[in-house]
Amino acid sequence: xxxxxxxxxxxxxxxxxxxxxxxxxxxxxxxxxxxxxxxxxxxxxxxxxxxxxxxxxxxxxxxxxxxxxxxxxxxxxxxxxxxxxxxxxxxxxxxxxxxxxxxxxxxxxxxxxxxxxxxxxxxxxxxxxxxxxxxxxxxxxxxxxxxxxxxxxxxxxxxxxxxxxxxxxxxxxxxxxxxxxxxxxxxxxxxxxxxxxxxxxxxxxxxxxxxxxxxxxxxxxxxxxxxxxxxxxxxxxxxxxxxxxxxxxxxxxxxxxxxxxxxxxxxxxxxxxxxxxxxxxxxxxxxxxxxxxxxxxxxxxxxxxxxxxxxxxxxxxxxxxxxxxxxxxxxxxxxxxxx
Amino acid sequence: xxxxxxxxxxxxxxxxxxxxxxxxxxxxxxxxxxxxxxxxxxxxxxxxxxxxxxxxxxxxxxxxxxxxxxxxxxxxxxxxxxxxxxxxxxxxxxxxxxxxxxxxxxxxxxxxxxxxxxxxxxxxxxxxxxxxxxxxxxxxxxxxxxxxxxxxxxxxxxxxxxxxxxxxxxxxxxxxxxxxxxxxxxxxxxxxxxxxxxxxxxxxxxxxxxxxxxxxxxxxxxxxxxxxxxxxxxxxxxxxxxxxxxxxxxxxxxxxxxxxxxxxxxxxxxxxxxxxxxxxxxxxxxxxxxxxxxxxxxxxxxxxxxxxxxxxxxxxxxxxxxxxxxxxxxxxxxxxxxx
Numbered sequence: 151x152x153x154x155x156x157x158x159x160x161x162x163x164x165x166x167x168x169x170x171x172x173x174x175x176x177x178x179x180x181x182x183x184x185x186x187x188x189x190x191x192x193x194x195x196x197x198x199x200x201x202x203x204x205x206x207x208x209x210x211x212x213x214x215x216x217x218x219x220x221x222x223x224x225x226x227x228x229x230x231x232x233x234x235x236x237x238x239x240x241x242x243x244x245x246x247x248x249x250x251x252x253x254x255x256x257x258x259x260x261x262x263x264x265x266x267x268x269x270x271x272x273x274x275x276x277x278x279x280x281x282x283x284x285x286x287x288x289x290x291x292x293x294x295x296x297x298x299x300x301x302x303x304x305x306x307x308x309x310x311x312x313x314x315x316x317x318x319x320x321x322x323x324x325x326x327x328x329x330x331x332x333x334x335x336x337x338x339x340x341x342x343x344x345x346x347x348x349x350x351x352x353x354x355x356x357x358x359x360x361x362x363x364x365x366x367x368x369x370x371x372x373x374x375x376x377x378x379x380x381x382x383x384x385x386x387x388x389x390x391x392x393x394x395x396x397x398x399x400x401x402x403x404x405x406x407x408x409x410x411x412x413x414x415x416x417x418x419x420x421x422x423x424x425x426x427x428x429x430x431x432x433x434x435x436x437x438x439x440x441x442x443x444x445x446x447x448x449x450x451x452x453x454x455x456x457x458x459x460x461x462x463x464x465x466x467x468x469x470x471x472x473x474x475x476x477x478x479x480x481x482x483x484x485x486x487x488x489x
Numbered sequence: 490x491x492x493x494x495x496x497x498x499x500x501x502x503x504x505x506x507x508x509x510x511x512x513x514x515x516x517x518x519x520x521x522x523x524x525x526x527x528x529x530x531x532x533x534x535x536x537x538x539x540x541x542x543x544x545x546x547x548x549x550x551x552x553x554x555x556x557x558x559x560x561x562x563x564x565x566x567x568x569x570x571x572x573x574x575x576x577x578x579x580x581x582x583x584x585x586x587x588x589x590x591x592x593x594x595x596x597x598x599x600x601x602x603x604x605x606x607x608x609x610x611x612x613x614x615x616x617x618x619x620x621x622x623x624x625x626x627x628x629x630x631x632x633x634x635x636x637x638x639x640x641x642x643x644x645x646x647x648x649x650x651x652x653x654x655x656x657x658x659x660x661x662x663x664x665x666x667x668x669x670x671x672x673x674x675x676x677x678x679x680x681x682x683x684x685x686x687x688x689x690x691x692x693x694x695x696x697x698x699x700x701x702x703x704x705x706x707x708x709x710x711x712x713x714x715x716x717x718x719x720x721x722x723x724x725x726x727x728x729x730x731x732x733x734x735x736x737x738x739x740x741x742x743x744x745x746x747x748x749x750x751x752x753x754x755x756x757x758x759x760x761x762x763x764x765x766x767x768x769x770x771x772x773x774x775x776x777x778x779x780x781x782x783x784x785x786x787x788x789x790x791x792x793x794x795x796x797x798x799x800x801x802x803x804x805x806x807x808x809x810x811x812x813x814x815x816x817x818x819x820x821x822x823x824x825x826x827x828x
Contacts, residue, residue: 366729412754
């Protein structure tokens with residue numbers, strides 16, 4: 151399997167990202183990499199690394215779309231931007247999927263314009279796994295589509311179900327609708343309409359409304375459907391709260407010598423927790439419903455995050471999720487894109 | 490100041506709630522209580538407590554609106570429900586404000602039907618303080634109005650500003666709009682409209698869009714404006730994430746003896762953190778913009794939570810926030826209710 155990696159547009163140095171990606175090779179023999187970025191810099195980093203040279207290719211570019219640049223502008227004017235080149239490798243069937251830790255809007259735009267949607271898919275949603283106590287669940291849309299119709303969201307439910315079955319290996323995934331109360335009648339005008347529609351979908355194990363506190367605290371749902379605005383709000387609130395709790399703990403620990411000692415003894419605990427909650431573990435989101443794999447990383451993706459991202463790309467693509475989505479959308483009776 | 494307290498409809502036993510409320514009396518000599526619930530049970534609890542008998546009154550009722558009952562139904566058919574009786578004491582000017590830790594929908598409905606809105610107020614929003622690193626900020630609407638127009642939300646901004654000035658003692662509060670990106674152009678169709686409207690409000694220190702991770706991690710905003718659906722999603726995500734982090738820590742600690750010991754040494758740290766993050770500290774939300782004080786507690790409100798709620802009611806009512814809101818709404822140029 152060939153994976154295209156934009157190593158040029160993350161916040162971390164190219165060296166860290168290249169080494170992270172190459173580290174994944176030792177853990178999975180089926181992966182080959184195409185690294186996109188400045189060839190000279192990449193070659194220099196690779197010269198210090200141990201790996202099978204036949205498994206890594208480089209595509210040179212010096213153009214990147216900046217974190218703060220308008221995605222539309224970047225996509226239009228920088229035809230050789232690293233993220234666009236990576237996406238184009240998927241379009242041209244040289245790679246099975248691409249990953250970028252750069253400007254999220256630009257990554258989504260590159261995926262949509264270069265790779266394109268599967269037959270029938272209206273709006274590709276971003277899906278991500280999230281931690282819950284004792285496991286993980288998935289949620290979509292995490293931010294690709296901020297204004298959603300009920301039709302889009304019914305499609306999200308179908309796509310999320312395929313993802314949970316094939317990626318999380320859950321036999322009959324429980325699908326819930328993100329809401330502020332669990333009773334059927336709860337929510338705003340939009341969620342009420344979507345609730346009604348989801349209830350009519352016979353091929354989906356729809357368990358009703360799910361509150362965000364319940365989905366994080368307990369094992370009550372496998373797939374949470376939300377519009378891209380609310381999904382992104384939830385994602386960023388989780389990130390902010392986890393950081394707040396950890397910062398508060400650190401500040402409290404410093405207040406007296408006994409807890410300083412206690413904190414030192416608990417260091418492995420904090421490290422472990424940090425890795426479980428960090429975007430390097432759960433942060434790579436996948437744009438579902440395209441004619442190839444598109445993977446969106448956090449700007450802060452580290453070397454470890456890059457390695458995990460590469461391994462997760464393989465896990466996703468190997469499960470043939472997009473291939474299955476086209477068929478399931480058809481079978482489900484969901485309204486499909488016909489133009 | 491007279492405060493009406495519904496001690497009958499929380500999840501915790503009446504005894505704990507009564508004692509919690511009475512404990513507040515020792516900390517503030519200006520407070521008198523009117524406890525609403527079963528007279529015999531309340532009298533029995535009070536007989537064991539030490540307090541100034543002249544400062545506590547009882548109103549008997551055996552009717553309560555259950556946690557899982559439809560608020561509309563309860564309000565319509567149970568005229569002597571504890572929450573309605575408590576709200577009626579405010580309407581009849583026997584109390585300055587009321588608090589209920591019961592069914593949230595019923596508490597909101599009781600406040601609206603019995604106490605009524607201030608002149609000009611369209612939709613009273615729920616406001617609450619939330620923890621951020623090194624302080625607190627406030628957010629509204631936390632869930633009273635799930636479908637909001639830009640007009641409502643402009644009013645929320647004005648009301649939130651008054652609250653932050655008088656309750657949090659912030660001279661020129663920074664007002665932000667909850668959104669998924671900080672750039673002016675970010676958000677969905679609704680937030681874009683609201684952004685434009687807020688930018689035109691000259692009397693408000695509007696600092697633009699605020700992402701939930703930033704508002705929790707850093708000191709960047711004092712008042713966050715959101716519709717009731719998103720505000721409630723944020724509140725419940727914070728609650729769920731904090732619980733998840735603490736549960737994960739506990740599970741990790743148990744994995745080896747050194748960290749068990751470390752955990753014991755850090756116990757005061759965890760207790761302190763728990764109290765900072767718990768709904769007993771930040772959980773009592775206030776319905777702004779009424780002709781009296783209406784305070785909504787978490788169903789799980791404990792004795793300590795009840796004591797804090799009573800003291801916070803005084804803090805709010807003493808600051809004359811609702812009185813100021815009517816004038817500020819007029820001065821701000823925000824569209825007002827005219828019918």
